[in-house]
Amino acid sequence: MTQMTVNDAIGRALAEEMRRDSRVIMFGEGVATKRQDLLKEFGAERIRNTPLAEGVIAGTAVGAAAMGLRPVIDMLFAPFLCYAMDEIVNSAGKLRYVSGGQFSFPMVVMAMTGGGWGVGAQHNHNLEAWFAHAPGLKVVMPSTADDFRGLLKSSIRDDNPVMFFTDMTLGYTPGEVSEADGAIPLGQAAIRRAGKDLTIVSYSKAVHACVAAAQQLEGMNVAAEVIDLRTIKPLDEATLLASVRKTGRLLVVTEASGLCGVAAEVAALAAEKAFGALKAPVARLTGPDAPTPSSHALEQAYLPTAEGIAAAAKKLVSAGG
Amino acid sequence: MTTNDAELLEAMMLTRAFEEQNRALQAAGKAPGTCASVGQEAAAVGVIKALGKDDLILTNHRSAGHLLARGAEPGRVLAEIMGRSSGYCKGKSGSLHISAKELGVVLTSTIVGGELSMAPGVALALSMQKSRAIVACVFGDGAACEGSFHESLNLAAVWNLPILYVCENNQWQAYVHRRETMLTEKIAARAAAYGIKGITVDGNDVQAVHAAAREAAAEVRATKKPILLETYTYRTWGHYEPDDQSYVDSKELTEWRERDPIEYLKGRLLARREIETREIEAIETRVKQRIADALAFASESPFPSAAELATDVYA
Numbered sequence: 350m351t352q353m354t355v356n357d358a359i360g361r362a363l364a365e366e367m368r369r370d371s372r373v374i375m376f377g378e379g380v381a382t383k384r385q386d387l388l389k390e391f392g393a394e395r396i397r398n399t400p401l402a403e404g405v406i407a408g409t410a411v412g413a414a415a416m417g418l419r420p421v422i423d424m425l426f427a428p429f430l431c432y433a434m435d436e437i438v439n440s441a442g443k444l445r446y447v448s449g450g451q452f453s454f455p456m457v458v459m460a461m462t463g464g465g466w467g468v469g470a471q472h473n474h475n476l477e478a479w480f481a482h483a484p485g486l487k488v489v490m491p492s493t494a495d496d497f498r499g500l501l502k503s504s505i506r507d508d509n510p511v512m513f514f515t516d517m518t519l520g521y522t523p524g525e526v527s528e529a530d531g532a533i534p535l536g537q538a539a540i541r542r543a544g545k546d547l548t549i550v551s552y553s554k555a556v557h558a559c560v561a562a563a564q565q566l567e568g569m570n571v572a573a574e575v576i577d578l579r580t581i582k583p584l585d586e587a588t589l590l591a592s593v594r595k596t597g598r599l600l601v602v603t604e605a606s607g608l609c610g611v612a613a614e615v616a617a618l619a620a621e622k623a624f625g626a627l628k629a630p631v632a633r634l635t636g637p638d639a640p641t642p643s644s645h646a647l648e649q650a651y652l653p654t655a656e657g658i659a660a661a662a663k664k665l666v667s668a669g670g
Numbered sequence: 671m672t673t674n675d676a677e678l679l680e681a682m683m684l685t686r687a688f689e690e691q692n693r694a695l696q697a698a699g700k701a702p703g704t705c706a707s708v709g710q711e712a713a714a715v716g717v718i719k720a721l722g723k724d725d726l727i728l729t730n731h732r733s734a735g736h737l738l739a740r741g742a743e744p745g746r747v748l749a750e751i752m753g754r755s756s757g758y759c760k761g762k763s764g765s766l767h768i769s770a771k772e773l774g775v776v777l778t779s780t781i782v783g784g785e786l787s788m789a790p791g792v793a794l795a796l797s798m799q800k801s802r803a804i805v806a807c808v809f810g811d812g813a814a815c816e817g818s819f820h821e822s823l824n825l826a827a828v829w830n831l832p833i834l835y836v837c838e839n840n841q842w843q844a845y846v847h848r849r850e851t852m853l854t855e856k857i858a859a860r861a862a863a864y865g866i867k868g869i870t871v872d873g874n875d876v877q878a879v880h881a882a883a884r885e886a887a888a889e890v891r892a893t894k895k896p897i898l899l900e901t902y903t904y905r906t907w908g909h910y911e912p913d914d915q916s917y918v919d920s921k922e923l924t925e926w927r928e929r930d931p932i933e934y935l936k937g938r939l940l941a942r943r944e945i946e947t948r949e950i951e952a953i954e955t956r957v958k959q960r961i962a963d964a965l966a967f968a969s970e971s972p973f974p975s976a977a978e979l980a981t982d983v984y985a
Binding site for chain 1: 728757758759760761762763767769770771776777779781784786787788789790791792793794795796798817818821822824825828829981982983984985
């Protein structure tokens with residue numbers, strides 16, 4: 350195991366996959382400028398800067414993927430994906446189906462999301478639910494350095510278009526990264542902490558607040574099980590439902606706003622498939638239906654905190670039988 | 671008469687007959703409407719017949735001429751339009767986004783301009799494979815108003831990608847005349863803004879289109895630089911069947927119908943004694959038979975089973 354930041358773990362995954370497979374290429378605004386190590390090792394044909402033109406960056410990835418390359422594109426900040434929605438949703442997501450399976454689109458779309466940097470509404474927006482709603486796409490949103498490396502490797506190897514979101518605050522968070530190949534399959538949640546009293550489900554940066562909350566809850570004699578989804582789509586229903594059936598209580602925590610979001614999906618899943626095990630109504634703790642503020646004070650006010658999660662968990666445990 | 675001219679004529683006549691069959695099926699309630707390419711047969715056939723067998727094609731929703739000129743089976747295209755499982759895309763495309771990998775028709779977009787954004791990626795793959803093939807990306811004047819047009823040409827120029835951009839300027843953007851949406855008369859003029867060559871050719875003269883496309887394709891192949899070729903033509907049917915074209919200036923429509931690309935070529939070949947009437951009649955008979963066979967094939971093909979609803983979504 351080696352200590353490294355999430356950003357370094359991403360760089361390592363990219364280098365390892367480009368070494369492993371000559372079809373892997375990467376392009377985006379400033380990719381060749383900022384990833385000099387990759388440019389040096391793999392050359393200007395495989396690591397490319399592009400104009401500021403998100404639509405054609407994504408469209409080029411679609412065309413290249415259809416032809417058997419495995420492009421990884423860096424779209425910088427998630428709201429910029431709005432410029433590339435047609436290429437990602439209508440082309441990458443739908444053309445496999447529309448073509449009757451003649452073409453596959455093995456491509457990875459990377460983008461940064463998450464509060465904590467004060468970059469404001471047009472640079473920060475947690476959009477994962479939009480893409481989970483689009484057929485043909487997969488959505489990955491890790492929380493630890495090892496997961497970033499392992500899940501990015503699997504995303505690059507996957508034959509489908511994968512949305513890979515990096516919380517920009519997590520980018521500088523160090524963690525242990527394994528020495529081995531380390532690819533982690535998509536669609537497998539991780540149980541960050543085992544517990545019997547309630548299940549707390551989250552992903553990305555919010556997982557760390559959930560784990561901190563679970564530690565606080567321990568002092569209050571509440572044993573919380575914390576599940577890190579890691580992959581929004583495919584969703585690991587089995588791990589999720591097994592935990593809910595065990596604890597009988599579910600709290601879903603997301604930084605993204607709640608309306609029609611991932612928390613709603615997880616809550617519905619529990620209601621549909623584990624209703625009999627529930628001892629209390631499912632609870633959600635999500636961001637507001639508001640654009641992301643830039644002011645640090647306001648930004649902190651919408652992020653899920655360990656204290657807020659612990660309080661919601663306590664309420665949930667006292668509510669049911 | 672050269673074999674080539676007869677081939678061009680037959681491909682255009684096949685496309686026209688195919689579109690007429692589609693319209694009849696729609697009117698009879700046996701198939702959904704299509705975006706026809708009637709009036710544009712010379713533009714489609716002239717360009718597609720100028721490509722090499724390894725060259726790749728990206729096209730749009732008005733694609734019947736491109737597919738048939740490339741050698742697609744009329745029966746399988748018709749089956750696709752009629753939603754049958756024997757269609758090129760198993761009935762999942764319909765008329766609007768038919769692709770046929772075996773014919774090098776990679777991806778067809780009905781999102782106007784979608785084909786433009788995908789073209790650089792297809793060309794990049796060819797370039798990295800050290801292929802001699804080029805990409806022909808066919809779009810309309812409507813797409814030339816999309817941001818993707820500008821993004822695509824700029825990127826292809828900067829990256830030296832072998833793309834023959836073909837703008838079929840048919841004067842209509844769905845139900846809006848081109849003159850309402852752009853002040854420039856020729857779209858080829860825009861090529862200069864990206865540092866590449868732009869050419870406009872009479873899109874109703876298949877021989878002129880064919881010659882220009884051959885020359886442009888050869889230049890793209892040799893230089894690895896994109897070229898914008900504009901075929902100046904006219905969509906003589908409506909946007910989507912059925913369409914009574916009540917919004918169309920009848921004088922303009924009449925003028926263009928008098929320049930019908932099929933009649934134009936027939937007239938020229940007959941006048942120069944490069945073809946005889948009986949040869950044209952023989953082509954007509956062949957085309958009629960092929961369309962009848964296509965209709966029989968498509969009509970007898972089964973619909974996909976409901977189990978196909980959610981297949982082919984993920985690899």
